[in-house]
């Protein structure tokens with residue numbers, strides 16, 4: 001073994017794992033975002049019980065290590081609930097997503113509190129419903145505060161996916177382990193350091209993709225606070241259905 | 255204290271018997287600090303009431319309890335004849351549901367000292383948001399109205415600008431337009447020129463004068479602009495330590511204040 005590259009067959013084997021890892025990441029992220037929003041908002045609810053329930057959730061799922069959560073969801077819960085053997089992927093997603101939600105809810109809560117009180121009061125004065133307040137006024141302003149820590153959290157989830165090999169899921173880490181144990185029987189023997197350098201690079205690339213995506217999104221969100229681009233200005237005037245003056249207004253916005 | 259002798263504008267004569275705002279025995283305290291003390295205040299439809307008084311006397315709090323930004327400890331408030339914080343169940347007044355409060359609150363709008371415009375939305379979007387989302391009007395329709403309102407406050411060419419690109423006076427005019435967009439029957443103005451550079455105050459007062467001249471909106475204004483109050487207000491209410499200590503026609507009060515606290519307050523304000 002001179003080079004660091006593996007054979008196509010070995011890469012194909014790792015690729016199976018990458019697909020599982022990415023799948024786990026995306027679903028856990030989606031679930032984590034939903035749980036973060038729901039429980040973050042509930043933490044600020046005027047209803048005492050909703051607040052208490054959300055606090056319990058946060059404390060529970062932040063406080064337990066992901067590996068213990070994973071064992072719970074994969075092994076203990078199916079027996080307790082007597083639901084046979086559900087898909088391991090689903091149970092892993094539940095564990096990882098719930099874990100992310102525990103941290104994410106606190107981030108969402110903090111970000112919403114960072115939106116000035118006057119903004120909340122203006123939504124009351126305009127008589128907006130709870131949903132529209134959050135959707136159109138509070139969240140857009142909380143988003144720049146939410147995004148950077150959510151980027152970190154998503155990378156944590158990526159790292160957390162490597163634990164699923166312990167409940168028998170064939171993710172990237174598990175695929176590497178399969179190659180390692182089978183290395184002596186292969187036509188082209190594989191060096192352990194080379195193998196894990198490849199695994200390391202793949203995880204690194206995945207993390208970089210996450211970072212890049214979040215940075216891009218942050219830039220887009222922050223751009224909304226700066227001067228409007230000409231394109232957007234045209235959109236607004238176009239929607240205003242005022243043909244006589246719209247073109248003039250459009251240039252005024254640039 | 256009786257209702258004022260002046261029934262302003264006379265545009266809503268049919269409703270004259272039903273006050274636009276009616277406050278009875280309203281109390282509000284923050285800890286030991288009693289801010290509203292058995293407050294009793296009626297405002298007629300279309301009337302313009304200017305509230306004056308020393309800093310900390312509770313002027314902002316009056317407006318905030320009407321806007322439901324602050325809940326009174328006790329007492330009742332009616333807007334257009336409907337209880338704001340209570341619902342009538344049989345003969346009894348029960349604390350109102352959020353849904354009821356929201357219905358009644360639709361008749362009230364407020365303009366803040368510090369504008370509270372939404373920084374991520376353009377002037378036009380700020381104005382059109384509530385008509386679209388809270389009143390269910392179509393986007394085209396709401397944008398059309400928003401442009402007309404921007405015209406009215408002299409800022410049509412700033413429709414696409416965000417608050418960050420506007421001066422203080424322009425922001426406040428957009429905020430007034432935003433509040434007008436939902437056509438509330440009662441508009442509350444809390445020191446809307448206090449945060450502005452002196453040279454920008456005039457434009458904002460001009461807009462307020464226009465609204466007053468149209469005469470269809472009930473206006474409650476907290477302001478230190480005595481010249482404006484004299485010109486626009488139907489009634490001047492002097493507030494001190496959570497109570498109304500003197501009220502009447504602006505000209506009369508400004509020329510000949512009866513209460514000693516009013517005298518010293520006006521002397522201090524007019525000395526500026």
Ligand SMILES: Nc1ncnc2c1ncn2[C@@H]1O[C@H](COP(=O)(O)OP(=O)(O)O)[C@@H](O)[C@H]1O
Pocket residue numbers: 284287289307308309310311312313314315316
């Ligand atoms: N949210 C609050 N918490 C505690 N005290 C408050 C609060 N809002 C107002 N106050 C107090 O209530 C009093 C009246 O305030 P305010 O209505 O703002 O007076 P004004 O507008 O006449 O200056 C002041 O002493 C103020 O410190």
Ligand SMILES: [Mg+2]
Pocket residue numbers: 313314315445
């Ligand atoms: Mg005040």
